[in-house]
Amino acid sequence: MRYVKITNEKIYDFLERLKNYGKLYAPVKISDKFYDRKEIEDVREIAFEYIRTLMPAKKYFVSPTEKMFEIDIEKGEYKETLENIEPFVIFGMHACEIVGLRILDGVYLDKYPDIYYKRKRDAGIIVGLSCLPDEYCFCNLTRTDFVDVGFDLFLHELPDGYLVRVGSPNGHKIVDENTDLFEEVDKNDIDAFRAFEEKRQEMFKWEGSFDNMRYILELTMEDEVWDEEVEKCFGCGNCTNTCPTCRCYDVQDIPDIDGKKAKRIRFWDSCQFRGHGLVAGGHNFRGTKRDRFLNRYICKNAYFYGLGTSYCVGCGNCTYFCPANIDYLKNLMKIRSMTEVKNG
Protein backbone atom coordinates (compact mmCIF):
# COMPACT_ATOMS: atom_id res chain seq x y z
CA MET A 1 0.00 0.00 0.00
CA ARG A 2 1.09 3.55 -0.64
CA TYR A 3 1.38 5.85 2.37
CA VAL A 4 1.74 9.58 2.40
CA LYS A 5 1.41 12.24 5.04
CA ILE A 6 -0.48 15.47 5.19
CA THR A 7 0.19 18.05 7.90
CA ASN A 8 -2.44 19.90 9.90
CA GLU A 9 -1.50 23.17 8.15
CA LYS A 10 -2.49 21.73 4.80
CA ILE A 11 -5.56 19.75 5.74
CA TYR A 12 -8.03 22.51 4.92
CA ASP A 13 -6.33 23.08 1.57
CA PHE A 14 -6.75 19.39 0.95
CA LEU A 15 -10.43 19.50 1.81
CA GLU A 16 -10.87 22.51 -0.42
CA ARG A 17 -9.17 20.66 -3.28
CA LEU A 18 -11.41 17.65 -2.74
CA LYS A 19 -14.20 19.83 -4.08
CA ASN A 20 -12.47 19.62 -7.47
CA TYR A 21 -13.40 15.96 -7.54
CA GLY A 22 -17.09 16.40 -6.80
CA LYS A 23 -19.59 17.73 -4.30
CA LEU A 24 -18.08 17.41 -0.86
CA TYR A 25 -20.12 15.79 1.88
CA ALA A 26 -18.74 15.68 5.42
CA PRO A 27 -19.92 15.51 9.02
CA VAL A 28 -20.84 18.75 10.76
CA LYS A 29 -22.12 19.43 14.24
CA ILE A 30 -25.83 20.18 14.07
CA SER A 31 -26.69 20.41 17.79
CA ASP A 32 -25.17 19.82 21.22
CA LYS A 33 -25.35 16.11 20.82
CA PHE A 34 -25.67 15.28 17.15
CA TYR A 35 -23.69 15.34 13.95
CA ASP A 36 -24.91 14.85 10.42
CA ARG A 37 -23.36 14.69 6.99
CA LYS A 38 -24.17 17.47 4.57
CA GLU A 39 -22.80 19.25 1.58
CA ILE A 40 -19.88 21.43 2.64
CA GLU A 41 -19.43 25.05 1.65
CA ASP A 42 -16.91 26.12 4.26
CA VAL A 43 -14.46 23.30 4.96
CA ARG A 44 -13.76 24.76 8.42
CA GLU A 45 -17.15 23.62 9.66
CA ILE A 46 -16.22 19.96 9.19
CA ALA A 47 -16.31 18.10 12.49
CA PHE A 48 -13.27 15.82 12.62
CA GLU A 49 -14.13 14.63 16.11
CA TYR A 50 -17.52 13.20 15.20
CA ILE A 51 -18.26 9.58 16.05
CA ARG A 52 -21.60 8.95 14.38
CA THR A 53 -23.98 10.90 12.17
CA LEU A 54 -27.78 10.91 12.27
CA MET A 55 -27.95 9.09 8.96
CA PRO A 56 -25.30 6.67 7.80
CA ALA A 57 -23.52 7.36 4.53
CA LYS A 58 -25.61 4.68 2.85
CA LYS A 59 -28.12 7.44 2.11
CA TYR A 60 -25.85 8.66 -0.69
CA PHE A 61 -25.94 5.26 -2.39
CA VAL A 62 -29.36 3.86 -1.47
CA SER A 63 -31.61 6.89 -1.51
CA PRO A 64 -34.36 7.08 1.10
CA THR A 65 -36.73 7.50 -1.86
CA GLU A 66 -35.85 6.93 -5.45
CA LYS A 67 -37.81 7.04 -8.68
CA MET A 68 -37.22 3.88 -10.72
CA PHE A 69 -39.63 4.15 -13.63
CA GLU A 70 -42.17 6.41 -15.18
CA ILE A 71 -45.12 4.35 -16.27
CA ASP A 72 -47.62 5.07 -19.01
CA ILE A 73 -50.55 3.10 -17.65
CA GLU A 74 -52.66 3.30 -20.80
CA LYS A 75 -49.91 2.15 -23.15
CA GLY A 76 -48.35 -0.19 -20.60
CA GLU A 77 -44.95 1.36 -21.18
CA TYR A 78 -42.12 1.91 -18.72
CA LYS A 79 -39.33 4.42 -18.92
CA GLU A 80 -36.42 3.97 -16.55
CA THR A 81 -35.58 7.18 -14.74
CA LEU A 82 -31.87 7.44 -14.27
CA GLU A 83 -31.29 10.78 -12.63
CA ASN A 84 -28.21 12.72 -13.50
CA ILE A 85 -25.54 11.87 -10.95
CA GLU A 86 -22.66 14.26 -10.38
CA PRO A 87 -19.40 13.07 -8.89
CA PHE A 88 -19.23 13.45 -5.13
CA VAL A 89 -16.75 12.98 -2.32
CA ILE A 90 -17.68 11.64 1.10
CA PHE A 91 -15.15 12.77 3.63
CA GLY A 92 -14.70 11.23 7.04
CA MET A 93 -16.23 7.79 6.79
CA HIS A 94 -15.13 5.55 9.62
CA ALA A 95 -13.97 1.98 9.16
CA CYS A 96 -17.31 0.48 10.21
CA GLU A 97 -19.24 2.47 7.64
CA ILE A 98 -16.80 1.58 4.88
CA VAL A 99 -17.23 -2.10 5.70
CA GLY A 100 -20.97 -1.45 5.71
CA LEU A 101 -20.71 -0.02 2.23
CA ARG A 102 -18.83 -3.10 1.07
CA ILE A 103 -21.64 -5.24 2.46
CA LEU A 104 -24.11 -3.15 0.46
CA ASP A 105 -21.85 -3.71 -2.57
CA GLY A 106 -22.11 -7.44 -2.00
CA VAL A 107 -25.88 -7.23 -2.04
CA TYR A 108 -26.44 -4.59 -4.72
CA LEU A 109 -23.65 -5.55 -7.09
CA ASP A 110 -23.99 -9.33 -7.07
CA LYS A 111 -24.97 -11.34 -10.12
CA TYR A 112 -28.00 -9.04 -10.48
CA PRO A 113 -26.30 -5.63 -10.31
CA ASP A 114 -28.59 -2.76 -9.38
CA ILE A 115 -28.03 0.09 -11.82
CA TYR A 116 -29.36 2.82 -9.54
CA TYR A 117 -26.87 1.85 -6.84
CA LYS A 118 -24.02 1.20 -9.27
CA ARG A 119 -24.19 4.64 -10.82
CA LYS A 120 -23.96 6.33 -7.44
CA ARG A 121 -21.21 4.02 -6.27
CA ASP A 122 -19.18 4.80 -9.38
CA ALA A 123 -19.66 8.53 -8.85
CA GLY A 124 -18.60 8.55 -5.20
CA ILE A 125 -15.10 9.01 -3.79
CA ILE A 126 -14.61 7.73 -0.25
CA VAL A 127 -12.17 9.39 2.10
CA GLY A 128 -11.95 7.51 5.38
CA LEU A 129 -10.99 8.97 8.73
CA SER A 130 -9.68 7.24 11.84
CA CYS A 131 -11.70 7.42 15.02
CA LEU A 132 -11.66 6.67 18.70
CA PRO A 133 -14.53 4.60 20.07
CA ASP A 134 -17.19 5.75 22.48
CA GLU A 135 -19.13 3.48 24.82
CA TYR A 136 -21.48 2.40 22.03
CA CYS A 137 -18.79 1.17 19.65
CA PHE A 138 -17.92 -2.52 19.39
CA CYS A 139 -16.41 -2.83 15.92
CA ASN A 140 -13.46 -4.67 17.45
CA LEU A 141 -15.80 -7.54 18.35
CA THR A 142 -17.19 -7.72 14.84
CA ARG A 143 -13.71 -7.40 13.30
CA THR A 144 -14.69 -4.29 11.38
CA ASP A 145 -12.48 -1.81 13.22
CA PHE A 146 -9.96 -1.61 10.39
CA VAL A 147 -10.48 -1.64 6.63
CA ASP A 148 -8.13 -2.82 3.92
CA VAL A 149 -10.20 -1.89 0.88
CA GLY A 150 -13.35 0.00 0.04
CA PHE A 151 -11.92 3.53 0.27
CA ASP A 152 -9.96 5.80 -2.02
CA LEU A 153 -8.00 7.52 0.74
CA PHE A 154 -7.95 6.82 4.46
CA LEU A 155 -6.67 9.41 6.93
CA HIS A 156 -5.18 8.29 10.25
CA GLU A 157 -4.77 10.94 12.89
CA LEU A 158 -1.22 11.85 13.90
CA PRO A 159 -0.21 14.53 16.43
CA ASP A 160 0.76 16.93 13.65
CA GLY A 161 -1.33 15.74 10.72
CA TYR A 162 -2.61 12.59 9.09
CA LEU A 163 -1.07 9.42 7.76
CA VAL A 164 -2.87 8.72 4.51
CA ARG A 165 -3.40 5.24 3.11
CA VAL A 166 -4.06 5.21 -0.63
CA GLY A 167 -6.62 2.55 -1.44
CA SER A 168 -7.62 2.89 -5.09
CA PRO A 169 -6.58 4.27 -8.49
CA ASN A 170 -8.77 7.30 -7.75
CA GLY A 171 -6.89 7.74 -4.50
CA HIS A 172 -3.54 7.61 -6.31
CA LYS A 173 -4.82 10.16 -8.79
CA ILE A 174 -5.79 12.59 -6.05
CA VAL A 175 -2.38 12.24 -4.41
CA ASP A 176 -0.53 12.59 -7.71
CA GLU A 177 -2.47 15.67 -8.74
CA ASN A 178 -1.84 17.39 -5.41
CA THR A 179 1.76 16.51 -4.63
CA ASP A 180 2.31 19.92 -3.02
CA LEU A 181 0.00 18.88 -0.17
CA PHE A 182 1.61 15.57 0.68
CA GLU A 183 4.95 14.49 2.05
CA GLU A 184 6.76 11.27 2.81
CA VAL A 185 5.97 9.32 5.93
CA ASP A 186 8.89 9.20 8.37
CA LYS A 187 9.71 6.99 11.33
CA ASN A 188 8.07 9.33 13.85
CA ASP A 189 4.83 9.16 11.89
CA ILE A 190 4.89 5.38 11.91
CA ASP A 191 5.47 5.37 15.68
CA ALA A 192 2.63 7.83 16.13
CA PHE A 193 0.35 5.74 13.92
CA ARG A 194 1.17 2.66 15.97
CA ALA A 195 0.60 4.52 19.23
CA PHE A 196 -2.77 5.78 17.99
CA GLU A 197 -3.86 2.26 17.04
CA GLU A 198 -2.77 0.93 20.43
CA LYS A 199 -4.57 3.69 22.28
CA ARG A 200 -7.65 3.01 20.20
CA GLN A 201 -7.66 -0.69 20.99
CA GLU A 202 -7.28 0.15 24.70
CA MET A 203 -10.35 2.33 24.57
CA PHE A 204 -12.79 -0.35 23.45
CA LYS A 205 -15.03 -1.34 26.28
CA TRP A 206 -15.10 -5.02 25.44
CA GLU A 207 -12.69 -7.53 24.09
CA GLY A 208 -13.25 -10.87 22.44
CA SER A 209 -14.93 -11.85 19.23
CA PHE A 210 -18.48 -12.21 17.99
CA ASP A 211 -17.60 -14.98 15.55
CA ASN A 212 -19.69 -17.59 17.32
CA MET A 213 -22.52 -15.17 18.10
CA ARG A 214 -24.78 -16.41 15.32
CA TYR A 215 -24.76 -19.91 16.77
CA ILE A 216 -25.41 -18.77 20.31
CA LEU A 217 -28.15 -16.47 19.07
CA GLU A 218 -29.80 -19.29 17.17
CA LEU A 219 -29.69 -21.51 20.22
CA THR A 220 -31.22 -18.91 22.52
CA MET A 221 -33.96 -17.48 20.33
CA GLU A 222 -36.70 -19.01 22.46
CA ASP A 223 -35.17 -17.71 25.70
CA GLU A 224 -37.07 -15.53 28.12
CA VAL A 225 -34.27 -12.95 28.11
CA TRP A 226 -35.79 -11.54 24.94
CA ASP A 227 -39.31 -11.07 26.34
CA GLU A 228 -38.65 -7.87 28.25
CA GLU A 229 -36.68 -6.33 25.40
CA VAL A 230 -39.41 -7.16 22.88
CA GLU A 231 -41.91 -5.50 25.23
CA LYS A 232 -39.84 -2.29 25.27
CA CYS A 233 -39.64 -2.00 21.48
CA PHE A 234 -41.88 0.59 19.77
CA GLY A 235 -41.33 -0.93 16.34
CA CYS A 236 -40.35 2.50 15.00
CA GLY A 237 -37.60 1.35 12.67
CA ASN A 238 -34.99 3.86 13.88
CA CYS A 239 -32.51 1.02 14.32
CA THR A 240 -32.78 -0.10 10.71
CA ASN A 241 -32.78 3.43 9.30
CA THR A 242 -29.56 4.29 11.10
CA CYS A 243 -27.88 0.96 10.39
CA PRO A 244 -25.10 1.22 7.79
CA THR A 245 -26.00 -2.19 6.34
CA CYS A 246 -29.81 -2.26 6.54
CA ARG A 247 -31.01 -2.04 2.99
CA CYS A 248 -34.60 -3.29 2.77
CA TYR A 249 -36.74 -1.29 0.43
CA ASP A 250 -40.37 -1.27 -0.60
CA VAL A 251 -41.70 -0.39 -4.04
CA GLN A 252 -44.88 1.45 -4.87
CA ASP A 253 -46.56 2.75 -7.97
CA ILE A 254 -47.85 6.26 -7.34
CA PRO A 255 -50.43 7.19 -9.99
CA ASP A 256 -50.91 10.75 -11.20
CA ILE A 257 -54.20 12.41 -10.41
CA ASP A 258 -55.70 11.50 -13.79
CA GLY A 259 -54.65 7.88 -13.44
CA LYS A 260 -52.93 7.86 -16.82
CA LYS A 261 -49.37 7.91 -15.66
CA ALA A 262 -47.59 6.64 -12.58
CA LYS A 263 -44.22 6.75 -10.94
CA ARG A 264 -42.63 3.60 -9.62
CA ILE A 265 -40.67 4.59 -6.54
CA ARG A 266 -38.71 2.64 -4.03
CA PHE A 267 -38.12 3.76 -0.49
CA TRP A 268 -36.48 2.47 2.67
CA ASP A 269 -38.50 -0.16 4.45
CA SER A 270 -37.90 -1.76 7.82
CA CYS A 271 -38.30 -5.32 9.03
CA GLN A 272 -39.62 -3.74 12.24
CA PHE A 273 -42.82 -2.74 10.44
CA ARG A 274 -45.81 -5.07 10.42
CA GLY A 275 -46.21 -4.96 6.64
CA HIS A 276 -42.71 -6.24 5.97
CA GLY A 277 -43.59 -9.93 5.98
CA LEU A 278 -47.23 -9.63 5.00
CA VAL A 279 -48.35 -11.49 1.88
CA ALA A 280 -51.58 -11.36 -0.12
CA GLY A 281 -54.27 -13.36 1.59
CA GLY A 282 -53.30 -11.98 4.99
CA HIS A 283 -50.58 -14.35 6.14
CA ASN A 284 -47.71 -12.57 7.87
CA PHE A 285 -44.33 -14.31 7.95
CA ARG A 286 -43.25 -11.96 10.75
CA GLY A 287 -46.59 -11.54 12.42
CA THR A 288 -45.58 -10.78 16.00
CA LYS A 289 -43.41 -8.06 17.46
CA ARG A 290 -41.13 -10.78 18.77
CA ASP A 291 -40.69 -12.15 15.22
CA ARG A 292 -39.79 -8.72 13.95
CA PHE A 293 -37.57 -7.84 16.89
CA LEU A 294 -35.58 -11.05 16.61
CA ASN A 295 -35.45 -10.82 12.83
CA ARG A 296 -33.11 -7.86 13.10
CA TYR A 297 -30.80 -9.68 15.51
CA ILE A 298 -30.82 -12.73 13.26
CA CYS A 299 -30.19 -10.76 10.11
CA LYS A 300 -27.45 -8.57 11.57
CA ASN A 301 -25.61 -11.52 13.09
CA ALA A 302 -25.81 -13.69 9.99
CA TYR A 303 -22.66 -14.44 8.08
CA PHE A 304 -21.88 -12.30 5.07
CA TYR A 305 -19.92 -14.57 2.76
CA GLY A 306 -18.42 -11.75 0.75
CA LEU A 307 -16.38 -10.41 3.67
CA GLY A 308 -16.30 -13.19 6.22
CA THR A 309 -17.90 -10.95 8.83
CA SER A 310 -21.44 -10.61 10.08
CA TYR A 311 -23.84 -8.05 8.60
CA CYS A 312 -23.41 -6.06 11.83
CA VAL A 313 -20.42 -3.73 11.68
CA GLY A 314 -20.44 -2.80 15.36
CA CYS A 315 -21.13 0.92 14.93
CA GLY A 316 -23.61 1.11 17.79
CA ASN A 317 -26.01 3.37 15.88
CA CYS A 318 -29.06 1.22 16.60
CA THR A 319 -28.48 1.50 20.32
CA TYR A 320 -27.51 5.17 20.26
CA PHE A 321 -30.61 6.21 18.33
CA CYS A 322 -33.14 3.84 19.95
CA PRO A 323 -35.92 5.87 21.59
CA ALA A 324 -36.79 2.92 23.84
CA ASN A 325 -33.23 2.55 25.13
CA ILE A 326 -32.85 -0.98 23.86
CA ASP A 327 -29.19 -1.89 24.03
CA TYR A 328 -28.33 -4.17 21.12
CA LEU A 329 -24.86 -4.98 22.39
CA LYS A 330 -25.95 -5.63 25.98
CA ASN A 331 -28.65 -8.00 24.73
CA LEU A 332 -26.11 -9.98 22.77
CA MET A 333 -23.71 -9.97 25.72
CA LYS A 334 -26.50 -11.30 27.89
CA ILE A 335 -27.18 -14.36 25.77
CA ARG A 336 -23.48 -14.90 25.27
CA SER A 337 -22.70 -14.47 28.99
CA MET A 338 -19.79 -12.35 27.88
CA THR A 339 -17.83 -10.98 30.76
CA GLU A 340 -14.63 -9.71 29.21
CA VAL A 341 -15.22 -6.20 30.43
CA LYS A 342 -12.13 -4.06 30.52
CA ASN A 343 -13.25 -0.53 31.16
CA GLY A 344 -16.97 -0.86 31.62
Add this chain to the structure above:
Amino acid sequence: MDNIYSLYKCRVLRVYDLTDDVKLFLFRFENPDIAESWTFIPGQFVQLDIPGLGEVPISICSSPMRKGFFELCIKKIGRVTDKIHELKPGDFVGVRGPYGNGFPITEFEDNDLLLIAAGIGMAPLRSVFMYALDNRWKFGNITVINSAKFGKTLLFKKELEAMRDMAEAENIRIIQTVTRDPDWPGRVGRAQEHIKYANTKPEDAYVCVCGPPQIYNDVFQTLIKNSYDPRRIYVTLERRMKCGVGKCGHCIAGSSTFLKYICVDGPVFGYYDIISTPGLI
Protein backbone atom coordinates in the same frame (compact mmCIF):
# COMPACT_ATOMS: atom_id res chain seq x y z
CA MET B 1 -25.55 -1.80 -18.03
CA ASP B 2 -28.99 -3.38 -18.18
CA ASN B 3 -31.60 -2.42 -15.68
CA ILE B 4 -32.52 -5.63 -13.86
CA TYR B 5 -35.93 -4.17 -13.02
CA SER B 6 -36.89 -3.61 -16.65
CA LEU B 7 -39.88 -5.57 -17.85
CA TYR B 8 -40.48 -7.61 -20.96
CA LYS B 9 -43.75 -6.93 -22.68
CA CYS B 10 -45.98 -10.00 -22.80
CA ARG B 11 -49.33 -10.59 -24.46
CA VAL B 12 -52.08 -12.53 -22.75
CA LEU B 13 -53.21 -15.27 -25.15
CA ARG B 14 -55.64 -17.35 -23.17
CA VAL B 15 -57.46 -17.09 -19.86
CA TYR B 16 -58.94 -20.22 -18.37
CA ASP B 17 -60.93 -20.64 -15.15
CA LEU B 18 -59.37 -23.38 -13.05
CA THR B 19 -61.59 -22.77 -10.02
CA ASP B 20 -63.85 -19.97 -8.80
CA ASP B 21 -60.90 -17.81 -7.83
CA VAL B 22 -57.94 -19.29 -9.73
CA LYS B 23 -57.26 -18.63 -13.39
CA LEU B 24 -54.67 -20.03 -15.75
CA PHE B 25 -53.06 -17.50 -18.09
CA LEU B 26 -51.06 -18.21 -21.20
CA PHE B 27 -48.54 -15.53 -22.15
CA ARG B 28 -46.29 -14.88 -25.12
CA PHE B 29 -43.30 -12.53 -25.37
CA GLU B 30 -43.72 -9.68 -27.82
CA ASN B 31 -40.03 -9.30 -28.61
CA PRO B 32 -38.92 -12.17 -30.91
CA ASP B 33 -35.37 -12.18 -29.54
CA ILE B 34 -36.61 -12.57 -25.99
CA ALA B 35 -39.12 -15.21 -27.09
CA GLU B 36 -36.29 -17.11 -28.71
CA SER B 37 -33.84 -16.93 -25.82
CA TRP B 38 -36.00 -16.86 -22.70
CA THR B 39 -36.01 -20.07 -20.72
CA PHE B 40 -36.46 -21.22 -17.16
CA ILE B 41 -36.17 -24.15 -14.78
CA PRO B 42 -39.33 -25.64 -13.23
CA GLY B 43 -39.75 -24.11 -9.77
CA GLN B 44 -38.58 -20.67 -10.85
CA PHE B 45 -40.89 -17.69 -10.75
CA VAL B 46 -41.46 -14.41 -12.57
CA GLN B 47 -42.44 -10.95 -11.41
CA LEU B 48 -45.69 -10.11 -13.16
CA ASP B 49 -46.48 -6.43 -13.39
CA ILE B 50 -49.67 -4.47 -13.76
CA PRO B 51 -48.67 -0.91 -14.73
CA GLY B 52 -49.64 1.52 -12.01
CA LEU B 53 -50.37 -1.19 -9.45
CA GLY B 54 -47.14 -3.06 -9.03
CA GLU B 55 -45.54 -6.46 -9.29
CA VAL B 56 -46.32 -9.88 -7.86
CA PRO B 57 -44.08 -12.96 -7.75
CA ILE B 58 -45.76 -15.93 -9.44
CA SER B 59 -44.42 -19.45 -10.02
CA ILE B 60 -44.33 -20.58 -13.61
CA CYS B 61 -46.60 -23.59 -14.05
CA SER B 62 -45.84 -24.67 -17.61
CA SER B 63 -43.04 -26.71 -19.12
CA PRO B 64 -39.89 -24.86 -20.24
CA MET B 65 -39.86 -26.97 -23.40
CA ARG B 66 -42.27 -24.64 -25.18
CA LYS B 67 -40.21 -21.69 -26.35
CA GLY B 68 -41.52 -18.16 -26.05
CA PHE B 69 -44.65 -19.11 -24.12
CA PHE B 70 -45.33 -19.66 -20.46
CA GLU B 71 -48.32 -20.18 -18.21
CA LEU B 72 -49.10 -18.72 -14.81
CA CYS B 73 -51.74 -19.96 -12.43
CA ILE B 74 -52.98 -17.08 -10.32
CA LYS B 75 -55.31 -16.92 -7.36
CA LYS B 76 -57.39 -13.79 -6.92
CA ILE B 77 -56.29 -12.77 -3.46
CA GLY B 78 -55.08 -9.17 -3.37
CA ARG B 79 -54.89 -5.77 -4.98
CA VAL B 80 -52.75 -6.78 -7.95
CA THR B 81 -54.17 -10.25 -8.54
CA ASP B 82 -57.71 -8.78 -8.57
CA LYS B 83 -56.62 -6.71 -11.53
CA ILE B 84 -54.81 -9.62 -13.17
CA HIS B 85 -58.07 -11.54 -13.11
CA GLU B 86 -59.61 -8.83 -15.28
CA LEU B 87 -57.05 -9.45 -18.05
CA LYS B 88 -58.41 -10.58 -21.41
CA PRO B 89 -56.68 -12.23 -24.37
CA GLY B 90 -54.80 -9.53 -26.24
CA ASP B 91 -53.99 -7.48 -23.15
CA PHE B 92 -50.40 -6.66 -22.30
CA VAL B 93 -48.51 -7.10 -19.06
CA GLY B 94 -44.90 -6.64 -17.97
CA VAL B 95 -42.84 -9.61 -16.91
CA ARG B 96 -39.31 -10.01 -15.61
CA GLY B 97 -37.42 -13.08 -14.59
CA PRO B 98 -37.13 -15.99 -14.34
CA TYR B 99 -35.87 -15.84 -10.76
CA GLY B 100 -34.94 -18.30 -8.05
CA ASN B 101 -33.04 -21.56 -8.09
CA GLY B 102 -35.80 -23.89 -9.33
CA PHE B 103 -35.85 -27.63 -8.72
CA PRO B 104 -32.63 -29.54 -9.41
CA ILE B 105 -34.29 -31.30 -12.36
CA THR B 106 -31.12 -32.61 -13.94
CA GLU B 107 -30.39 -34.38 -10.67
CA PHE B 108 -33.90 -35.90 -10.84
CA GLU B 109 -33.14 -37.57 -14.18
CA ASP B 110 -33.10 -41.39 -14.31
CA ASN B 111 -35.08 -41.50 -11.08
CA ASP B 112 -38.68 -41.85 -10.04
CA LEU B 113 -40.56 -38.68 -9.28
CA LEU B 114 -43.17 -38.11 -6.60
CA LEU B 115 -44.98 -34.77 -6.64
CA ILE B 116 -47.11 -33.85 -3.64
CA ALA B 117 -49.29 -30.74 -3.88
CA ALA B 118 -51.86 -29.18 -1.60
CA GLY B 119 -54.09 -26.35 -2.76
CA ILE B 120 -52.34 -23.71 -4.86
CA GLY B 121 -49.13 -25.74 -4.40
CA MET B 122 -50.00 -27.63 -7.57
CA ALA B 123 -48.94 -24.59 -9.65
CA PRO B 124 -45.13 -24.90 -9.39
CA LEU B 125 -45.30 -28.70 -9.36
CA ARG B 126 -47.26 -28.72 -12.61
CA SER B 127 -44.18 -27.21 -14.23
CA VAL B 128 -42.07 -30.14 -13.00
CA PHE B 129 -44.75 -32.59 -14.11
CA MET B 130 -45.09 -31.06 -17.58
CA TYR B 131 -41.33 -31.01 -17.95
CA ALA B 132 -41.15 -34.68 -17.00
CA LEU B 133 -43.88 -35.51 -19.52
CA ASP B 134 -42.02 -33.63 -22.24
CA ASN B 135 -38.90 -35.62 -21.35
CA ARG B 136 -40.63 -38.84 -20.43
CA TRP B 137 -37.66 -41.08 -21.32
CA LYS B 138 -35.46 -39.28 -18.77
CA PHE B 139 -37.55 -40.29 -15.76
CA GLY B 140 -38.71 -43.48 -14.08
CA ASN B 141 -42.15 -43.91 -12.57
CA ILE B 142 -44.04 -40.74 -11.76
CA THR B 143 -46.81 -40.09 -9.24
CA VAL B 144 -48.70 -36.84 -8.80
CA ILE B 145 -50.72 -36.37 -5.62
CA ASN B 146 -52.97 -33.37 -6.01
CA SER B 147 -55.00 -32.42 -2.94
CA ALA B 148 -57.43 -29.67 -1.99
CA LYS B 149 -60.23 -29.03 0.46
CA PHE B 150 -63.04 -29.44 -2.08
CA GLY B 151 -63.44 -31.00 -5.50
CA LYS B 152 -64.18 -27.60 -6.98
CA THR B 153 -60.96 -26.14 -5.63
CA LEU B 154 -58.68 -28.87 -7.01
CA LEU B 155 -56.33 -27.15 -9.42
CA PHE B 156 -55.86 -28.73 -12.86
CA LYS B 157 -58.46 -31.32 -11.92
CA LYS B 158 -59.83 -31.72 -15.45
CA GLU B 159 -56.41 -31.70 -17.08
CA LEU B 160 -55.13 -34.42 -14.78
CA GLU B 161 -58.32 -36.44 -15.21
CA ALA B 162 -58.03 -36.24 -18.96
CA MET B 163 -54.53 -37.69 -18.73
CA ARG B 164 -55.68 -40.85 -17.05
CA ASP B 165 -55.35 -43.13 -20.11
CA MET B 166 -52.04 -41.77 -21.18
CA ALA B 167 -50.84 -41.93 -17.61
CA GLU B 168 -51.53 -45.63 -17.38
CA ALA B 169 -49.61 -46.31 -20.58
CA GLU B 170 -46.72 -44.18 -19.36
CA ASN B 171 -46.31 -45.56 -15.82
CA ILE B 172 -47.69 -42.40 -14.32
CA ARG B 173 -50.08 -42.45 -11.38
CA ILE B 174 -52.38 -39.50 -10.80
CA ILE B 175 -54.02 -39.27 -7.40
CA GLN B 176 -56.51 -36.49 -6.72
CA THR B 177 -57.85 -36.25 -3.21
CA VAL B 178 -60.01 -33.88 -1.20
CA THR B 179 -60.31 -33.37 2.54
CA ARG B 180 -63.65 -31.70 3.22
CA ASP B 181 -65.97 -32.52 0.35
CA PRO B 182 -68.68 -35.12 1.06
CA ASP B 183 -69.94 -34.88 -2.55
CA TRP B 184 -66.58 -35.74 -4.11
CA PRO B 185 -66.79 -39.16 -5.78
CA GLY B 186 -63.05 -39.85 -5.75
CA ARG B 187 -60.37 -40.30 -3.12
CA VAL B 188 -60.56 -38.49 0.18
CA GLY B 189 -58.03 -37.61 2.84
CA ARG B 190 -54.90 -35.51 3.08
CA ALA B 191 -52.10 -35.77 0.55
CA GLN B 192 -49.81 -37.75 2.84
CA GLU B 193 -52.41 -40.46 3.35
CA HIS B 194 -52.01 -41.38 -0.32
CA ILE B 195 -48.24 -41.59 -0.43
CA LYS B 196 -48.54 -45.35 0.08
CA TYR B 197 -50.43 -45.63 -3.23
CA ALA B 198 -47.66 -44.01 -5.25
CA ASN B 199 -45.97 -46.09 -7.92
CA THR B 200 -42.57 -44.61 -7.08
CA LYS B 201 -39.87 -46.76 -5.50
CA PRO B 202 -38.95 -44.95 -2.27
CA GLU B 203 -35.22 -45.72 -2.48
CA ASP B 204 -35.13 -44.43 -6.03
CA ALA B 205 -37.41 -41.41 -5.96
CA TYR B 206 -37.07 -37.66 -5.77
CA VAL B 207 -39.92 -35.91 -4.00
CA CYS B 208 -41.22 -32.36 -4.55
CA VAL B 209 -43.68 -30.93 -2.06
CA CYS B 210 -45.60 -27.67 -2.24
CA GLY B 211 -48.53 -26.44 -0.21
CA PRO B 212 -49.43 -24.31 2.79
CA PRO B 213 -46.76 -24.36 5.56
CA GLN B 214 -48.94 -26.48 7.88
CA ILE B 215 -48.78 -29.57 5.67
CA TYR B 216 -45.02 -30.01 5.58
CA ASN B 217 -44.36 -31.79 8.86
CA ASP B 218 -46.97 -34.47 8.29
CA VAL B 219 -45.87 -35.01 4.72
CA PHE B 220 -42.21 -35.29 5.75
CA GLN B 221 -42.99 -37.79 8.49
CA THR B 222 -45.07 -39.98 6.19
CA LEU B 223 -42.42 -39.90 3.48
CA ILE B 224 -39.68 -40.92 5.87
CA LYS B 225 -41.87 -43.63 7.40
CA ASN B 226 -42.35 -44.96 3.88
CA SER B 227 -38.56 -45.11 3.38
CA TYR B 228 -38.18 -42.11 1.09
CA ASP B 229 -34.68 -40.63 1.27
CA PRO B 230 -34.77 -37.31 3.18
CA ARG B 231 -31.87 -36.04 1.06
CA ARG B 232 -34.11 -36.28 -1.98
CA ILE B 233 -37.06 -34.31 -0.62
CA TYR B 234 -37.50 -30.75 -1.92
CA VAL B 235 -40.03 -28.08 -1.11
CA THR B 236 -40.76 -24.72 -2.66
CA LEU B 237 -41.67 -21.76 -0.48
CA GLU B 238 -43.41 -18.41 -0.88
CA ARG B 239 -42.74 -14.99 0.63
CA ARG B 240 -43.46 -11.36 0.08
CA MET B 241 -41.05 -10.18 -2.62
CA LYS B 242 -40.55 -6.81 -4.20
CA CYS B 243 -37.41 -7.27 -6.25
CA GLY B 244 -36.93 -11.00 -6.90
CA VAL B 245 -33.18 -10.48 -7.13
CA GLY B 246 -31.98 -10.50 -3.52
CA LYS B 247 -32.10 -6.78 -2.80
CA CYS B 248 -35.31 -5.58 -1.16
CA GLY B 249 -35.06 -7.90 1.83
CA HIS B 250 -38.72 -8.79 2.29
CA CYS B 251 -38.22 -12.49 1.64
CA ILE B 252 -35.24 -12.86 3.98
CA ALA B 253 -35.90 -15.91 6.14
CA GLY B 254 -34.11 -18.41 8.26
CA SER B 255 -31.87 -17.93 11.24
CA SER B 256 -28.52 -16.37 11.93
CA THR B 257 -26.56 -19.43 10.77
CA PHE B 258 -28.62 -19.90 7.60
CA LEU B 259 -30.00 -16.58 6.43
CA LYS B 260 -31.50 -16.83 2.99
CA TYR B 261 -33.16 -14.66 0.41
CA ILE B 262 -36.03 -16.91 -0.68
CA CYS B 263 -35.98 -15.23 -4.09
CA VAL B 264 -32.38 -16.06 -5.03
CA ASP B 265 -31.30 -18.81 -2.62
CA GLY B 266 -34.74 -20.45 -2.98
CA PRO B 267 -37.63 -20.79 -3.42
CA VAL B 268 -36.66 -24.48 -3.57
CA PHE B 269 -35.01 -25.86 -0.44
CA GLY B 270 -34.00 -29.35 0.60
CA TYR B 271 -35.56 -31.18 3.52
CA TYR B 272 -32.51 -30.83 5.77
CA ASP B 273 -32.30 -27.08 5.16
CA ILE B 274 -35.93 -26.81 6.15
CA ILE B 275 -35.76 -28.82 9.36
CA SER B 276 -32.51 -27.27 10.57
CA THR B 277 -33.61 -23.69 10.02
CA PRO B 278 -36.26 -22.10 12.17
CA GLY B 279 -38.41 -19.66 10.26
CA LEU B 280 -38.18 -21.16 6.78
CA ILE B 281 -41.63 -22.73 6.90
